[in-house]
Amino acid sequence: MAMLLENSRPWNKLMLATAIFLCFEVCDNVFVVNTWPFVDATEAAYSVLSDHGSAVDSVVAGCTQCEVDQCDGTVGWGGISPDEDGHITLDALVMEGSRQDMGAVIQLKSVREASQVARAVLHHSFHSVLVGENATNFALGLGFADQTLSSERSTEVWRKWKENDCQPNYWKNMINSTLQCGPYSPATSNDNVDSTVVDGPDELTKRNSNRKDHDTIGMIALDEFGDMAVGTSTNGMSHKIPGRASDSALPGCGAYVDSAVGGAVATGNGDIMMRFSPAFLAVELMRAGLSVQEASHRAVQRIADKYPGTFGAVVAASKDGEFGAACSGMDTFTYSYRRDSSAKAELVEVSCAKQSGKTFTLEFGNSTGIVIFSDYSFYLALFLLSTCFLVMMSFLLYCKRSKESKPKELGIKLIWNNAEAHD
Numbered sequence: 090m091a092m093l094l095e096n097s098r099p100w101n102k103l104m105l106a107t108a109i110f111l112c113f114e115v116c117d118n119v120f121v122v123n124t125w126p127f128v129d130a131t132e133a134a135y136s137v138l139s140d141h142g143s144a145v146d147s148v149v150a151g152c153t154q155c156e157v158d159q160c161d162g163t164v165g166w167g168g169i170s171p172d173e174d175g176h177i178t179l180d181a182l183v184m185e186g187s188r189q190d191m192g193a194v195i196q197l198k199s200v201r202e203a204s205q206v207a208r209a210v211l212h213h214s215f216h217s218v219l220v221g222e223n224a225t226n227f228a229l230g231l232g233f234a235d236q237t238l239s240s241e242r243s244t245e246v247w248r249k250w251k252e253n254d255c256q257p258n259y260w261k262n263m264i265n266s267t268l269q270c271g272p273y274s275p276a277t278s279n280d281n282v283d284s285t286v287v288d289g290p291d292e293l294t295k296r297n298s299n300r301k302d303h304d305t306i307g308m309i310a311l312d313e314f315g316d317m318a319v320g321t322s323t324n325g326m327s328h329k330i331p332g333r334a335s336d337s338a339l340p341g342c343g344a345y346v347d348s349a350v351g352g353a354v355a356t357g358n359g360d361i362m363m364r365f366s367p368a369f370l371a372v373e374l375m376r377a378g379l380s381v382q383e384a385s386h387r388a389v390q391r392i393a394d395k396y397p398g399t400f401g402a403v404v405a406a407s408k409d410g411e412f413g414a415a416c417s418g419m420d421t422f423t424y425s426y427r428r429d430s431s432a433k434a435e436l437v438e439v440s441c442a443k444q445s446g447k448t449f450t451l452e453f454g455n456s457t458g459i460v461i462f463s464d465y466s467f468y469l470a471l472f473l474l475s476t477c478f479l480v481m482m483s484f485l486l487y488c489k490r491s492k493e494s495k496p497k498e499l500g501i502k503l504i505w506n507n508a509e510a511h512d
Contacts, residue, residue, distance in 0.1 A: 118409075120429075123426065124356045144318035165179070165201065189340075196332065305343060345368040386415040402422045
């Protein structure tokens with residue numbers, strides 16, 4: 090490198106030195122963020138970035154590692170989430186942030202590399218999402234191996250559930266759905282409601298109150314070229330009704346990214362969270378000027394306002410490498426990240442204590458800003474604004490009075506000067 094600079098002309102030396110400086114600056118900003126403390130997945134994703142790989146390949150590598158490791162039994166094949174028929178199916182999504190190109194698979198069967206198949210949908214088709222048997226056929230046609238997704242563990246989970254009269258399940262307004270296995274018949278007003286699960290937010294929240302029944306790995310990456318990407322992978326909820334789609338593979342719900350702003354990923358009770366598109370909301374709030382942490386909080390709070398106690402979290406990252414996370418329905422939430430300035434993947438623990446706040450939208454000309462206050466800071470801010478207003482009004486009143494009194498003083502001075510002149 091020194092020889093290259095020494096043999097270059099002065100102008101070329103300046104350009105080369107600037108390019109080297111910018112390269113080091115950009116490379117130092119690369120990072121990967123991962124929901125939950127899946128540090129092996131974080132390291133796998135970061136190794137791609139450190140080898141000058143793309144953000145898309147980074148999130149795929151991280152999610153694939155979790156699929157191999159069967160993280161928490163809720164990612165990858167052979168986990169703890171068989172459907173009612175005892176089958177394991179996989180959902181995954183990959184999105185790049187420059188044009189929002191994406192690929193996703195839902196209800197993938199017989200192929201274990203769900204994240205890699207989602208990337209194949211991105212790279213080898215004009216579609217965004219492929220589903221079920223046809224998604225499987227697409228993968229097999231590209232050379233992915235045909236393998237079982239079941240294991241002794243998943244089979245045992247399903248067997249015990251059947252022995253427990255198929256409880257719990259995800260049916261509602263059906264006769265005897267809380268007492269026995271199906272098939273069930275729709276309930277009417279004349280049926281015994283004691284054996285029928287009725288609709289309501291509390292019922293859905295109660296059915297998905299922890300990460301043991303379901304989970305997702307969600308990853309955000311920024312590469313040395315300034316491009317961002319997000320990726321997700323999951324095997325869904327335990328004992329789900331066959332055909333159920335997770336939020337993980339739906340853009341804006343499980344993940345969203347815009348390289349000009351940042352990215353966000355969500356994890357938790359997918360059937361609730363997908364109704365609010367929390368990942369998309371977090372990115373758009375960052376676009377509107379909120380900090381990463383505030384954007385994450387607002388995305389989660391919007392869900393919690395409708396479904397209090399909902400199990401879930403949102404992790405967000407800006408294009409500048411700032412991270413933030415918010416959570417609900419648990420005491421704490423831990424995510425992991427790795428960047429060039431860290432020697433290894435590091436963990437961040439977030440408190441999920443209920444946060445209440447007041448939101449104001451402030452407009453200045455053509456610009457709009459959103460300000461969030463906690464209960465105490467709201468009153469402090471109100472006091473400070475009131476004080477500033479009073480000081481400003483007092484100053485304006487003083488200026489007005491000074492302007493009115495100035496001509497009189499001038500007139501007195503002129504009269505006095507004229508008197509001296511006549512003397």
